[in-house]
Amino acid sequence: MIPLYFRESLPDGFFESEPHTAFEIFEGPTLIHLRGESDTTVFISTLLHGNEHTGYEALKSILQNQNRKKSLLILIGNVEAARFGLRQLESQHDYNRVWSGGDLPEQIWATQVLEKVKTFSPQYAIDIHNNSGRNPHYACINKLDSQFFALAEQFSPLTVFFSKPDSALSVAMKSICPSLTIECGLSNSHPGLGATTNFLNNCINIKSFQAAQSRYEYYQVVARIFIDPKYSFDFGNEDADISLNPEIDEFNFKELPTNTLLGRINKNGAELLVEDREHNHLESEFFDYSNQEIRTKKKMVPSMLTTNKTVIEQDCLGYIMDRVWHQT
Ligand SMILES: [Zn+2]
Known part of the structure; x- marks a missing residue:
């Protein structure tokens, strides 16, 4: 069984930590609620894959600034796999393929996380990933809805729609709020990190993103x-x-x-x-x-x-x- 750790502040040493040392300050996968000026909450998830680091680095950057318009709910995912620079350990199931229910320890954990996340009624949900090959950064949506497109285009002009695998976190979140999986290029690439940091800053400081078009292009x-x-x-x-x-x-x-x-x-x-x-x-x-x-x-x-x-x-x-x- 995987415990659900929950806290209301960042652990000491967070800003000095790296994905491979995150296990020293997080006992396991952890939800962190950080209050901002308003109760409007943005849910941000990272390290569901332990070898994809852009989200963790972007969070360290945006959390330096304490003056946030909105509150944040952060999920720090598979710190055990991150310790070894792996997507997941051999004994584990993929942390981004467990969000549609089931009896595996990771699935039970994911269901508990979702229940907790729902209690915050997030405005947006953003799950941060990297690719293993060179790709431009792009956003994935799982619902063809103008609010989802409006959020996606804040991150990248490239939007991809997918419905399978339906066990990804952003698919589970699509019925709760506009949600994205964002793919930030290669892990530790500077253009991907810059785009991610800007995007997250906008998500937590701009009131809302309105759909300005009636026609959206996607792949x-x-x-x-x-x-x-x-x-x-x-x-x-x-x-x-x-x-x-x-x-x-x-x-x-x-x-x-x-x-x-x-x-x-x-x-x-x-x-x-x-x-x-x-x-x-x-x-x-x-x-x-x-x-x-x-x-x-x-x-x-x-x-x-x-x-x-x-x-x-x-x-x-x-x-x-x-x-x-x-x-x-
Ligand atoms: Zn990933």
Whole structure:
């Protein structure tokens, strides 16, 4: 069982701490309520993934200023995993896949956290994450609603909509208040930290964000790209069955023209696997393998492409998105 720690002040040593030393001042995952000038409360969550540090650093920055217009409810998540620089420990379940109920210790804990968070009737909920590949910073929403778009555009011109996994924190919060998962680029990247700090400062000091448009552009994931484990892969290494462009993560959120080269095939039959949400295979729809090359077969916008081989093996190479308009 995971206890729910709750406190009404920051622990001593908070401003000197780092994500990997947070376990020294937090006994475990902890909710912190900090009063501001008004009772309007913004809920901010960080370290649900222990190797994603931007949120923790941004909080240290914004909390230096004691004069806040609004109150804050902060969730410091998986400090045990952060101690070791890991997304989660091997013995743990992913802290951002436990928010839709269930009997696992992490799920029971998450349900308790949600009950407590609800008692504060937050105005906004922001869960802060990082990507493993180079991506611009962007906001994810889980409800096509103008208030959600208005909050998202304060952080980035790029908005992504997702409904799965439905066990993410921002999905659980969407029925309570406008909520976001924000992806701040690589952990410890300066542009991502600056954008996050500004955004959080605005959230806790500006009364509310009004929807100023009737039409919002967003992206939604249409398919996932991964590599069949029976083939070897590498970046810029022609000894591997599949040799990918070492700069592949430069393509994230860019509209790639037809015929863009992504890599080379060095073994007959090797190809990238592409699946939509219903697990339909779409390899031949998106990629062409003539002349032992992997080229795009149509225009596409990829995201979360990574060169981290562990992430690719455990999860995927990246996603293909569609650009969509929402009319309010
Ligand atoms: Zn994350």
